[in-house]
Structure formats: structure tokens, C-alpha cells
Amino acid sequence: MIRIVLPQHLRTLAKVGWEVEVAVSGPVTQRAVLDALEEAYPVLQGTIRDHGSDKRRPLVRFFACQDDLSNEPPDSPLPEAVASGKEPLLIVGAMAGG
Amino acid sequence: MIGVRMLVGTRKGAFILTSDEKRKKWDVDGPHFAGWEIYHMKGSPADPDRLYCSQSTSWFGQLIQRSNDGGKTWEPVGNEFKYASETGTHLWYDGTPRPWEFARVWHLEPSLHDADTIYAGVEDAAMFRSTDAGQSWKELTSLRTHESAPFWAPGAGGMGLHTILQHPTNPKRIFIAISAAGVFRTDDAGETWQPMNKGLKSPEIPNPEAEVGHCVHRIAMHPSRPETLFMQKHWDVMRSDDAGESWVEVSGNLPSDFGFPIDVHAHEPETIYVVPITSDSFHVPPDGKLRVYRSRSGGNEWEALTNGLPQKDCYVNVLRDAMAVDSLDSCGIYFGTTGGQVYASADSGNSWAPIVRDLPAVLSVEVQTTS
Numbered sequence: 001m002i003r004i005v006l007p008q009h010l011r012t013l014a015k016v017g018w019e020v021e022v023a024v025s026g027p028v029t030q031r032a033v034l035d036a037l038e039e040a041y042p043v044l045q046g047t048i049r050d051h052g053s054d055k056r057r058p059l060v061r062f063f064a065c066q067d068d069l070s071n072e073p074p075d076s077p078l079p080e081a082v083a084s085g086k087e088p089l090l091i092v093g094a095m096a097g098g
Numbered sequence: 099m100i101g102v103r104m105l106v107g108t109r110k111g112a113f114i115l116t117s118d119e120k121r122k123k124w125d126v127d128g129p130h131f132a133g134w135e136i137y138h139m140k141g142s143p144a145d146p147d148r149l150y151c152s153q154s155t156s157w158f159g160q161l162i163q164r165s166n167d168g169g170k171t172w173e174p175v176g177n178e179f180k181y182a183s184e185t186g187t188h189l190w191y192d193g194t195p196r197p198w199e200f201a202r203v204w205h206l207e208p209s210l211h212d213a214d215t216i217y218a219g220v221e222d223a224a225m226f227r228s229t230d231a232g233q234s235w236k237e238l239t240s241l242r243t244h245e246s247a248p249f250w251a252p253g254a255g256g257m258g259l260h261t262i263l264q265h266p267t268n269p270k271r272i273f274i275a276i277s278a279a280g281v282f283r284t285d286d287a288g289e290t291w292q293p294m295n296k297g298l299k300s301p302e303i304p305n306p307e308a309e310v311g312h313c314v315h316r317i318a319m320h321p322s323r324p325e326t327l328f329m330q331k332h333w334d335v336m337r338s339d340d341a342g343e344s345w346v347e348v349s350g351n352l353p354s355d356f357g358f359p360i361d362v363h364a365h366e367p368e369t370i371y372v373v374p375i376t377s378d379s380f381h382v383p384p385d386g387k388l389r390v391y392r393s394r395s396g397g398n399e400w401e402a403l404t405n406g407l408p409q410k411d412c413y414v415n416v417l418r419d420a421m422a423v424d425s426l427d428s429c430g431i432y433f434g435t436t437g438g439q440v441y442a443s444a445d446s447g448n449s450w451a452p453i454v455r456d457l458p459a460v461l462s463v464e465v466q467t468t469s
Contacts (some may be wrong), residue, residue, distance in 0.1 A: 005261055009133060013174065043174050047158040051178040059157040093157040 003088035004032050010048070010091070014041040019088060027082035030062060031074040048091060063090040102424050103466045104166065104433055105149065107136030110150055110458035116167045116468075121430055121444040124453045130172065138205050138419055138462045141168075143376040145213035146466050150232060152203040152218070161204055162218075164232050175232035178259075179203070179220055182237040188222065189251040198222045198242065205419060207262035212270065219259030223250060223276040225288065238288035241274070246293060246310040253313050253332075254278035260418055266321040273327065275343060275407055278313035278386075282341050296344030298331060302378075315358045320367035328370050328397070330360040335372055337397050346374070348397020353384045359421035363446060368396040371423075371431060371447060373416040382413040390431070392447050406450035407441065411419065414439070419462035434460025449453040 001023040006014065010036040014020070023068070031054070038045050045051065048060050056075070062069045065079045065087050081087035104115040111129025130136075134153045142148040151163040151172065160179065163172040164220035179200050187195035209215035214231040224242040226235040241247075241259075250257060256313040258277055265271035268285040273294070280295040293309050303311045313332035320326065329336040329345065333356050336345040349355035354374040363369035370393050376384050383389060387410065390403040414437035424430035431447050434440045443450045 007157075009155065013158075013161070046160065046177045050159075054179060057157065057159060096156070 002028060002036070002064050002082065002087050003085055004033065004037055005088045005090045007091060007093040009084055009093065010044060013043055013047065015042070028078050030069065030072060030078060033078065033089060059094040061092040061094050061098050064088070099425070101468045102426070102430060104422070104432060105141065105169070105464040105466070106180065106440060106458050106460060107139050107462035108438070108458035109135055111409070112136040112380035113457060115326060119426055121442055122434070124225055126454055127169070129321055130169070130277065134142065136461060137202060138464070140206050140208055140464045141466045142213040143210050144208070148208070148213045148231075150206045150208060150216055152206055154202045162232050173227040176234045178227065179218070179226055179235055180237070181224060181242065182239045183243060186243065187248055188411065189249060191252065195248065198224070201256060204258040204260045205262060207264065210264050210266065217262050219262055219274065221256045221258035223257045223259040223279065224348070225259055225262070225274060227288070232271050240289060241282060241291045244282070244291055246279070249310060250276065250279040251311070261317050263317060263319050263327075263421070265324050268323070273317060275314040275317050277315065279310050280314050281317060281342055295345070296343065297336070297345035298336065300332065302332065316360050318360045318362050318370070320362040323367045328360050328362060330357050330372055332356065332378060335360065335397060348393070350393070350398035350400055352391055352400050358418040359416055359433065361421045361423055361431070364423050364425040366394070369394045369446070370396065371421065373433065374430065375415060381415040384414060387413050388412040388414065390447055402445040403443075403450070405448060411425040417461055420460050422463045422465040424465045424467045430465065432463050432465055434463045436460065
């Protein structure tokens with residue numbers, strides 16, 4: 001299972017706790033994980049990626065294993081530690097004022 | 099029990115304020131959707147416990163929430179606002195063409211007749227309609243593709259469609275207003291739109307009397323006189339008595355004719371309210387005095403309403419969607435400020451009192467008269 005940590009506003013919206021888990025069949029990429037997340041929690045559609053284009057919203061960041069993966073191609077493999085479930089994928093609201 | 103339910107949208111959440119018909123004691127419920135900007139909430143005239151709410155942040159985009167029980171519980175509904183055809187361009191601040199891009203829903207206007215039908219005015223300016231209680235949204239495309247649209251430009255707050263007025267008996271007639279394009283009217287339920295800006299004069303644009311390009315801040319109508327419209331423009335308070343075909347200025351003796359909201363008394367169609375603001379470069383009340391101005395003659399002759407409002411050191415603004423009226427026998431007038439105060443008058447504006455003083459900046463106020 002892939003572990004995902006959501007920002008507080010999206011945890012509230014999806015009515016979930018600190019961490020959620022989703023199953024991904026096939027290569028574990030950013031796109032595949034977000035597709036699985038949105039399938040499990042449809043209310044998150046449009047909040048992390050734009051509808052239609054699936055482009056990451058400008059003030060959302062993807063971190064894992066202490067690296068910023070936000071600008072990685074969506075079909076690139078995520079780190080092995082994320083794919084194995086050892087480390088979570090962190091979805092973060094960018095620091096941009098309050 | 100007869101009473102009032104006020105829907106207050108703020109920079110950091112939604113609040114629901116309720117009172118009985120005396121409107122002296124209020125219960126404050128909230129924040130709902132804490133931390134999110136609530137541009138607008140409004141209840142369905144056809145089913146007053148059906149509420150709709152526009153919730154957004156720059157981080158996580160747009161959500162629409164729906165309540166079926168007067169705001170006790172909410173559920174997110176559809177949030178995909180997809181322009182229905184090739185997006186053209188409008189003018190950007192520097193005069194260059196810029197493709198239409200959805201930013202947020204500024205205003206939600208439920209149908210007068212059907213609780214499941216609702217209109218949404220969005221930035222970049224366009225109008226959407228849902229006929230399934232907000233689950234899905236479809237653009238009324240011909241407004242955004244109007245021949246004048248390439249020349250529309252954003253106001254300081256963005257290019258938003260902020261006002262939607264439905265004719266009380268002819269569902270095919272709708273008025274909308276866009277900053278900064280102006281007023282448009284459809285007589286065929288959104289199939290076609292006509293600019294309705296004749297008589298407006300805006301020295302801030304190259305042709306002050308252009309057909310489009312005016313920064314209309316708000317328009318209002320009394321349901322008993324749908325041919326008469328009132329407008330608070332960037333500068334100037336205006337009225338039309340021919341359904342928007344022509345406008346005349348009625349600023350009269352106002353201390354400033356700049357402002358944002360305008361509203362009409364529930365039972366007196368010639369009694370209107372504005373909140374004068376110093377200027378386009380200083381969005382606070384003149385002289386630090388928060389004054390609502392009332393005209394009982396449909397404009398031109400205005401009286402300051404000050405009883406209970408701060409008359410010194412007050413430097414807040416009242417935004418375009420932040421004034422509303424109830425329909426109790428003694429008409430209540432309400433407005434919220436960017437300083438987080440919500441003021442109420444239960445006697446048509448003669449006296450005022452704050453309901454709450456320290457909310458986040460108020461973006462919108464709507465009122466339902468409950469029974």
C-alpha cells in the first residue's frame with residue numbers, strides 16, 4: 001500500500017486522519033498515486049490537481065524522502081521507499097502566507 | 099417561529115447568524131469550513147433550507163458545499179467549472195490579451211423557482227448553471243464568447259461576474275454584472291446576451307461612454323418593479339427604469355458616489371441603500387465615519403444613517419456582496435465589513451447595532467426570513 005499524508009484542509013475535507021493508504025497496480029508514479037487517491041476520495045478531485053489537465057495546483061507541493069518531487073514528471077517512478085510503503089508521499093500546502 | 103437567518107461569508111470561513119423577529123439577540127454558529135475563503139452563500143427561495151456555499155483557497159481551489167437542513171450539515175458537490183468552448187482572450191492589466199482562466203466562484207444565485215437549479219458567477223468572468231443541485235455545472239457559453247469579450251478587463255479584484263438578478267416572473271430574463279465589463283441582459287435564458295450600459299460614464303476608460311468596459315460594482319432590483327434597476331458603479335450611483343436599456347445618475351447629495359453594495363428596501367421599492375467610500379484609491383468611509391445612506395426617492399436625495407454606527411476612527415470597507423435585507427414587516431438591513439463587524443438594523447436603517455464585531459473580513463452577507 002502507498003502511504004499518503006494530506007494537508008490539514010484536505011484531511012478535513014476527505015474526513016480522514018493524518019495518513020491514508022491507497023493501492024496502486026502497476027508502476028508507482030505520481031500520477032498513478034494521485035489517480036488512486038482521487039478514486040478513493042472523489043471529494044479531492046480538483047483540489048490537488050486541476051480538473052481536466054491534471055496539472056498540479058501552483059501552491060501544492062509533493063515531498064518524499066526529504067526530496068521535493070513537485071516538478072518531477074507525473075509519470076516518473078516515485079522513490080522505492082514510497083512504492084514499498086516504507087515512507088509516505090507528503091502532499092503539502094506551500095508556505096505562502098496565511 | 100418567525101425569524102432571520104444570516105449567511106455570512108468571510109476570508110476564513112462561514113458563519114450562520116440567527117435571531118427571532120425582534121432581531122435583538124443573535125446566535126452565532128461557525129466557523130464552517132474554517133480557514134477557507136467563503137465568497138458567497140445563499141439559500142434557495144424555493145426551499146429555504148437548501149443552502150449553497152462557495153468555498154475556495156488559493157492552495158486547494160474551488161469547492162461548492164450544499165446543505166439541505168439550513169446549514170446544520172453540509173456536503174461537497176461538484177467543483178468542476180470547465181469553460182465549454184475554446185477559451186478566447188480578454189485584456190490583462192497591461193493591455194495584453196490573456197486567455198480565460200477559472201479562478202473561483204464569486205456569486206451563487208439559486209433559481210427563484212427550483213431548488214435544484216442554481217447559477218454561478220465566476221472569475222474569469224463567465225456564468226455557469228447547475229440543474230442537479232450543484233452536482234454538475236455547465237457554462238452558458240454565449241456570455242463569455244460575446245463579441246465584446248476580448249475587450250473586457252479585470253477590476254482590481256479580478257475579472258469576476260459578481261451579480262445575477264433574475265426577473266421575478268419571466269425566467270428567461272436575467273441581468274448579470276461583471277467587473278470590469280458592465281451589465282448584460284439575456285431574454286432567452288442565456289442563449290444570447292446584450293450589453294446594458296447606455297448612460298454610464300466612466301472617465302477611467304478610453305471612451306467614457308463605451309458600450310462595455312465599465313466597472314459596475316453591484317446592481318439591485320425590487321421584485322415588484324423588475325424594470326427598475328439600481329447600480330453602484332465604481333463611481334456613480336445610477337438607476338434604470340427600462341430594464342437596463344438606459345441609465346441615469348442619481349448620486350445627488352452623497353458625500354462620495356464611490357462604493358460597492360447597493361440594496362433595496364423589502365417593502366418600499368423606491369427606498370435604496372448605499373455605503374459611500376472615500377475613493378477608488380482609499381477604500382474606507384469618508385472622514386472615518388461609517389454611514390449608510392438611504393434614499394426614499396429612488397436616488398438623488400440621500401440621508402445619512404448614523405445611529406449606532408461608528409462616527410470616528412472607522413476605516414473599514416463594505417464589499418459588494420456584503421449587504422442584504424430581510425422581509426419582516428419592519429424591514430431589516432444588514433451589512434458586514436472588512437473589519438469583521440456585522441451590523442443590523444431592524445427598523446429600515448434608523449438605528450444600528452453590531453451583531454458581532456470580530457469576525458474575519460466579511461466578504462458576503464445574505465439574509466433569509468424564516469418561518
